[in-house]
Amino acid sequence: MKRVIHWFRRDFRITDNTALAAAVAAAGPDCEVIPVYVVSDWKGSHEWTGPARQEFLCGCLASLAKNLEAIGGRLIIRRGDAVKELEKLVAETGATEIFANRDPDPFGRLVEDRLDIMAKARGLELFLPKDACIHERDEALTGQGTVFRVFTPYSKVWFGLPKPSPGPAIKKLSTPSGVSSLPLPQLTDWGMSSSVSIPEPGERAARERLKVFIAGPIASYGEKRDLMGVNGTSHLSQDLRFGLISPRQIYAAAKNVEESLPPEGRKSAMKFLAEIVWREFYMQLLWHYPELLKQEFNPTWRGMEWPGLPGVPDAFERWCAGMTGFPIVDAAMRQLAATGWMHNRARMITAMFLTKDLHLDWRLGEAFFMRSLVDGEIASNNGGWQWSAGTGADAAPYFRVQNPWSQTKRFDPEGTYIRTWIPELRNVSNGSLLDPPSDGCPIAPGYPAPMLEHSAERDRTLDLFARHKVRP
Ligand SMILES: Cc1cc2nc3c(=O)[nH]c(=O)nc-3n(C[C@H](O)[C@H](O)[C@H](O)COP(=O)(O)OP(=O)(O)OC[C@H]3O[C@@H](n4cnc5c(N)ncnc54)[C@H](O)[C@@H]3O)c2cc1C
Structure with missing residues (x-):
C-alpha cells in the first residue's frame, strides 16, 4: 500500500494547505498519509523563542491533532533533528514520498537542503511547494x-x-495504525512556564x-x-x-x-x-539576503557603534521592564509582557526609543522581541527593527527620529492605551501623559520620572550617525 509523509512545520491547518492537499492527492483514496510534527531538539537553549510562543505552538498542535482525528487521521509527534527523524519514519513505515511546505526563513531553508540530500540518497520523492x-x-x-x-x-x-484561490479543507485522511508517536508537547517539556495571556490557538x-x-x-x-x-x-x-x-x-x-x-x-x-x-x-x-540577520542592510551603517546611554548601565533592563518613565514606551513593553503581542505603532515607538534614545544595538531589541512575541517572525521582526534603527531596506532615514511625546499626542491622545497597560497611571490626568513633567519628577507613586531628555538624545543620535557616515 502506498504511504506518504506530510511533515507539518509552520502550517498547522487542514484547509488550503498546499503540501498536505498534494500529499492526500498523491496517496489516493485507499492510501495512507502519515502527518508528522518533529519537535525541535534545541532543548531550551535557543535564544530566539520564549514561553509565550512555545505555549501557542503547543496549543496549535493540540488543535491540529483534533482536526486530523476528526477526518480519520492521527498526528504523529517525534522529537529530535527533523531530517534524521523523517529518515527513521520512512524506514519504519515504508513511505515513498515526503511532502512539506517550504519555509521562507533561512533556518528552514538549511533543513530543506539537508532533507533533499537525504531524499535523493534514499530514492524518495520530495515535494516542497510554496505555501506561507x-x-x-x-x-x-x-x-x-x-x-x-x-x-x-x-x-x-x-x-x-x-x-x-484558496483550496478546500481536507475531508478524509487515513493514517496507518502502529506508527509510534510521542505525546503532544507541553510547555514544561522545555522547562518553561508562562503567565502570558495568549490568543486562542488553532x-x-x-x-x-x-x-x-x-x-x-x-x-x-x-x-x-x-x-x-x-x-x-x-x-x-x-x-x-x-x-x-x-x-x-x-x-x-x-x-x-x-x-x-x-x-x-x-x-x-x-x-x-x-x-x-x-x-x-x-x-x-x-x-x-540572509546576511540581514547579522548585519545592517544599508552598507553605510555597517559597523555602527551603539554606545548606550551614558551613566545608565541598566537602560536595556528598564526598557524591557517598561520602566523608562516614558508612558507610551512603557505601556507598549507591558502589553508585550502581558499578551505576547504589541501594537505595530508601539513596536515602532519602542524600537526607535531603544536605538535612538538609548543608543542600544537594534539586535538586542530584535532578540528580545523574538523571545517575547507570540507572532515572532524572523523576517518581519528583522525588517521592523532595521526600519526603526534606520539601517534597513526602505528604512526611516536616520534623521527622522520619532518623538515619543508627539507620538502619544497623535496616536493615544486620550491616554487609553497607556492607562490600560500601566496601572500606576490610571488616575493621572491626560496632560501629564502627553508631555514630559516640567519639574522632572515622577507623575505617580511607583512610576519613574523619564530616564532621559528626548531632544538631547535625539541630537546625540544625529551626531553618532553623522560621524559614522564620514568616518575614514
Ligand atoms: C520593530 C518591529 C518588529 C516587528 N516584529 C514582527 C514579528 O516578529 N512578527 C510579525 O508578524 N510582525 C512583526 N512586525 C510587524 C507588525 O508590527 C505586526 O505584524 C502587527 O503589529 C501584527 O498585528 P496585526 O496582525 O493586528 O496586524 P495588521 O495591521 O492587521 O496587519 C495584517 C498582517 O500584515 C502583516 N504586517 C502588518 N504590518 C507589518 C509590517 N510592518 N511588517 C511586516 N508584516 C506586517 C502581519 O502579518 C499582520 O498580521 C514588527 C514591526 C516592527 C516595527
Whole structure:
C-alpha cells in the first residue's frame, strides 16, 4: 500500500494547505498519509523563542491533532533533528514520498537542503511547494530582473500578479495504525512556564478572528490602524506565523469584502492588504539576503557603534521592564509582557526609543522581541527593527527620529492605551501623559520620572550617525 509523509512545520491547518492537499492527492483514496510534527531538539537553549510562543505552538498542535482525528487521521509527534527523524519514519513505515511546505526563513531553508540530500540518497520523492506566502523569492522582481529593495514598487508588481484561490479543507485522511508517536508537547517539556495571556490557538480560532475583522474593523482600518488604544487591526499575525490561516484565505476574504465597501472602506481594505505585502516584502528580502540577520542592510551603517546611554548601565533592563518613565514606551513593553503581542505603532515607538534614545544595538531589541512575541517572525521582526534603527531596506532615514511625546499626542491622545497597560497611571490626568513633567519628577507613586531628555538624545543620535557616515 502506498504511504506518504506530510511533515507539518509552520502550517498547522487542514484547509488550503498546499503540501498536505498534494500529499492526500498523491496517496489516493485507499492510501495512507502519515502527518508528522518533529519537535525541535534545541532543548531550551535557543535564544530566539520564549514561553509565550512555545505555549501557542503547543496549543496549535493540540488543535491540529483534533482536526486530523476528526477526518480519520492521527498526528504523529517525534522529537529530535527533523531530517534524521523523517529518515527513521520512512524506514519504519515504508513511505515513498515526503511532502512539506517550504519555509521562507533561512533556518528552514538549511533543513530543506539537508532533507533533499537525504531524499535523493534514499530514492524518495520530495515535494516542497510554496505555501506561507502568496508571492515569494523571485516572483516579484524589477523590470531588470533584480530584487526590489524599496517597498512601493515591489507592492505594485505584487498586486499586479495573478492570485491563487484558496483550496478546500481536507475531508478524509487515513493514517496507518502502529506508527509510534510521542505525546503532544507541553510547555514544561522545555522547562518553561508562562503567565502570558495568549490568543486562542488553532485553525478554528484563527478563522474566527479573520471573520470578525472582515465583518467590521477592515472598513475603518486606514483610519484606526495607528490608534494604539483602539482595537483597529486584525490580530492575525500569530495565525500567519503558525499557518493557522493562509495568506490566500486572508487575501480572498479581504478582496471579497472590499468590493462591497464604500470608497473609504475600499481604501482601508487595500491598506490592510498592503500590510500583508510588507510581510512578503521582508520575506523575499531575507531569502535573497540572509546576511540581514547579522548585519545592517544599508552598507553605510555597517559597523555602527551603539554606545548606550551614558551613566545608565541598566537602560536595556528598564526598557524591557517598561520602566523608562516614558508612558507610551512603557505601556507598549507591558502589553508585550502581558499578551505576547504589541501594537505595530508601539513596536515602532519602542524600537526607535531603544536605538535612538538609548543608543542600544537594534539586535538586542530584535532578540528580545523574538523571545517575547507570540507572532515572532524572523523576517518581519528583522525588517521592523532595521526600519526603526534606520539601517534597513526602505528604512526611516536616520534623521527622522520619532518623538515619543508627539507620538502619544497623535496616536493615544486620550491616554487609553497607556492607562490600560500601566496601572500606576490610571488616575493621572491626560496632560501629564502627553508631555514630559516640567519639574522632572515622577507623575505617580511607583512610576519613574523619564530616564532621559528626548531632544538631547535625539541630537546625540544625529551626531553618532553623522560621524559614522564620514568616518575614514
Ligand atoms: C520593530 C518591529 C518588529 C516587528 N516584529 C514582527 C514579528 O516578529 N512578527 C510579525 O508578524 N510582525 C512583526 N512586525 C510587524 C507588525 O508590527 C505586526 O505584524 C502587527 O503589529 C501584527 O498585528 P496585526 O496582525 O493586528 O496586524 P495588521 O495591521 O492587521 O496587519 C495584517 C498582517 O500584515 C502583516 N504586517 C502588518 N504590518 C507589518 C509590517 N510592518 N511588517 C511586516 N508584516 C506586517 C502581519 O502579518 C499582520 O498580521 C514588527 C514591526 C516592527 C516595527
